[in-house]
Amino acid sequence: MADEYKDIKTFDQKEWIKENLSYKKDSGSWAWIYHRITGIALIAYLFLHVYSLSTLTDGKAAFETKMSTFTSGPYLVLEWVLFIFVLFHSLNGVRIVLVDLADGAKYHKTLYKVSWIAGIILFLGMGYIMFSHLLLK
Amino acid sequence: MFKYQSSKSSGSRSWMLQRITGIALVVFAIGHYILMHYNLDSGHTYQAVLNRMQYSWYRIIDLVFLTLGMYHGLNGLWGIFRDYKMQPWLKITLVSALVILGIAFTAWGYVIIFSIPYPNTLTLN
Numbered sequence: 001m002a003d004e005y006k007d008i009k010t011f012d013q014k015e016w017i018k019e020n021l022s023y024k025k026d027s028g029s030w031a032w033i034y035h036r037i038t039g040i041a042l043i044a045y046l047f048l049h050v051y052s053l054s055t056l057t058d059g060k061a062a063f064e065t066k067m068s069t070f071t072s073g074p075y076l077v078l079e080w081v082l083f084i085f086v087l088f089h090s091l092n093g094v095r096i097v098l099v100d101l102a103d104g105a106k107y108h109k110t111l112y113k114v115s116w117i118a119g120i121i122l123f124l125g126m127g128y129i130m131f132s133h134l135l136l137k
Numbered sequence: 138m139f140k141y142q143s144s145k146s147s148g149s150r151s152w153m154l155q156r157i158t159g160i161a162l163v164v165f166a167i168g169h170y171i172l173m174h175y176n177l178d179s180g181h182t183y184q185a186v187l188n189r190m191q192y193s194w195y196r197i198i199d200l201v202f203l204t205l206g207m208y209h210g211l212n213g214l215w216g217i218f219r220d221y222k223m224q225p226w227l228k229i230t231l232v233s234a235l236v237i238l239g240i241a242f243t244a245w246g247y248v249i250i251f252s253i254p255y256p257n258t259l260t261l262n
Contacts, residue, residue: 028262035215043210047238050246055253061185067181086166093159100156129174 027112029094038089045082076130083126084119091115151212158209165202180182190253211239 023029050074052070055062069075095111098104104111172189173180189195218231 002167030166039213040217043214046206047242047255050242050249055222056183056186063183063186067183072179076167086170090166094163097160098157112162124192125171126174134174 027109031095034088035092035096037084038092041085042053042089045085076134080123080127080130084123087119087122088115091119155212155216158205159201162202162205162209165198165205168198169202187256191255196250196253198252200247203250204243207239207243210233224230230255 023032039088047048052066055066092112095104095108095115098111099108149171215232215235223231
């Protein structure tokens, strides 16, 4: 092996979690990590969503009994939290498409920042839409 | 080695499909959020669902939304699994599990959507 390679740090297989965490992360790495986490959460939610709507087959009474749970306070907050996952995955997904297909590699960091700003505004807007009629009634 | 590890396809078609379905899902999701949160009733009462479901095109939109979501989600999960070194038996097990779960839950969703009656149409006839 040539000498020029001897200073290159090798990957320690046994400490792979530690090794991965030790990488210096820029906005793109964080976007990648969050995209995975939100993606896993969203597909899990889709399964749950099909299950939770299954009472539609049992008619009005069964459906509205179940829905009364989902429209109670804690569930509405969870629904709002879900919107964070949807927003991140959607906005970052658009960013990924632009990077892949529209020369976005040149401006992906700006896009990432814009996504966060847009996401926070939309999240707060949704909070107003979801909770204003409860608080102001 | 790569020939042994994976199929002949490069995966570029599935990569492109993931982008196309992703953009489609964003569009569907915007519509979904507007309908569900226009007010509390529009998203959470049986009557609101029943009223919407009188339009067959709305059922079709729901079916497409569900199918695309399942495809995009499970293909995404498979993309995550594929990042790790796996024995062939584990690969086959995981793919089978994802496909079976995907088909089962999509079919369940279809059954739910088709089971919602058309009372308005029935009274007219």
